[in-house]
Amino acid sequence: MTTVTVDNLSKRYGSTVALDAVDLTIGVGVTGLLGPNGAGKSTLLRCLATALGPDAGSIRVHGFDPAVPAQRTEVRRRIGYLPQNPGLYPHFTAYDLLDYVAVLKEMTDTQRRRAEVRRVLDEVELTDRAKTKVRKLSGGMRQRLGLAQALLGDPELVILDEPTVGLDPEQRMSFRALISRIGERRTVLLSTHQTEDVGALCERVVVMSGGRVVFEGGPKELAGVAEGQVWLSESPPVRNTAYWRNADGLYRTVGPRPDGAEATRPSIEDGYLLLLGTAVATGAVR
Numbered sequence: 001m002t003t004v005t006v007d008n009l010s011k012r013y014g015s016t017v018a019l020d021a022v023d024l025t026i027g028v029g030v031t032g033l034l035g036p037n038g039a040g041k042s043t044l045l046r047c048l049a050t051a052l053g054p055d056a057g058s059i060r061v062h063g064f065d066p067a068v069p070a071q072r073t074e075v076r077r078r079i080g081y082l083p084q085n086p087g088l089y090p091h092f093t094a095y096d097l098l099d100y101v102a103v104l105k106e107m108t109d110t111q112r113r114r115a116e117v118r119r120v121l122d123e124v125e126l127t128d129r130a131k132t133k134v135r136k137l138s139g140g141m142r143q144r145l146g147l148a149q150a151l152l153g154d155p156e157l158v159i160l161d162e163p164t165v166g167l168d169p170e171q172r173m174s175f176r177a178l179i180s181r182i183g184e185r186r187t188v189l190l191s192t193h194q195t196e197d198v199g200a201l202c203e204r205v206v207v208m209s210g211g212r213v214v215f216e217g218g219p220k221e222l223a224g225v226a227e228g229q230v231w232l233s234e235s236p237p238v239r240n241t242a243y244w245r246n247a248d249g250l251y252r253t254v255g256p257r258p259d260g261a262e263a264t265r266p267s268i269e270d271g272y273l274l275l276l277g278t279a280v281a282t283g284a285v286r
């Protein structure tokens with residue numbers, strides 16, 4: 001089922017084109033948004049979260065149009081948003097912070113609000129930290145608290161801007177498990193620089209570059225972009241400029257076949273890097 005439809009969306013900051021006629025449809029499950037710095041990911045997520053108005057084009061969330069003031073509230077009720085730097089108040093306890101956000105989200109019935117705060121604390125496994133001040137939480141716990149505030153009100157669309165940044169491998173794994181659970185019945189749109197996150201979590205992936213969508217498909221399809229272009233050889237390739245020695249002592253390279261090299265299975269990262277290189281080389285994006 002389609003949850004979000006983006007049509008011809010454009011946004012400039014002065015002379016910088018951040019979004020250049022973006023078309024996109026997103027449905028239930030976890031969709032990863034990949035792209036280099038400045039690709040326009042955060043701008044797209046901010047527009048979807050109704051925190052920023054586009055210059056042109058349209059957005060529909062469950063059929064509601066955020067450009068229409070009366071429908072914007074309907075959109076906001078259906079959205080949970082974790083921005084890149086959520087700025088959680090350091091002197092609040094985890095519980096008080098969530099209670100405060102719940103008030104901002106118009107949960108006026110005290111009993112129901114308290115129950116909802118307890119529910120999201122439980123969902124992100126922070127119940128035992130309810131009375132801990134934000135400044136005393138670890139980075140991973142803070143990210144989970146950020147996620148908890150996005151889940152208040154059980155939104156159908158959850159927008160997460162680089163949620164795994166700064167997490168150690170263990171924290172990242174537990175965060176992934178959490179996001180995967182959340183995506184079982186909701187639409188989750190997650191921007192990331194980590195191709196591993198996409199491989200581990202996402203049913204669909206969207207790649208942006210220079211304000212445009214340059215790929216939409218499954219993670220396997222993204223890896224497939226590099227099919228027949230990833231090689232292993234026993235000696236350093238002569239023609240290929242970028243290569244590295246892997247754990248087996250073989251030289252891995254992407255691009256033309258080095259002499260004597262054997263083809264190997266491409267990763268999502270190979271596909272992603274080749275796609276970006278091709279998009280820039282062919283002038284499809286800036």
Ligand SMILES: Nc1ncnc2c1ncn2[C@@H]1O[C@H](COP(=O)(O)OP(=O)(O)OP(=O)(O)O)[C@@H](O)[C@H]1O
Nearest residue numbers: 013016017018035036037038039040041042043044
């Ligand atoms: N408030 C702003 N004022 C001016 N320019 C901005 C503003 N926000 C973003 N930009 C510019 O718009 C372009 C897209 O930025 P955006 O933050 O959306 O990209 P991104 O893909 O999220 O990058 P990153 O991965 O670094 O967060 C960049 O060139 C950026 O410098």
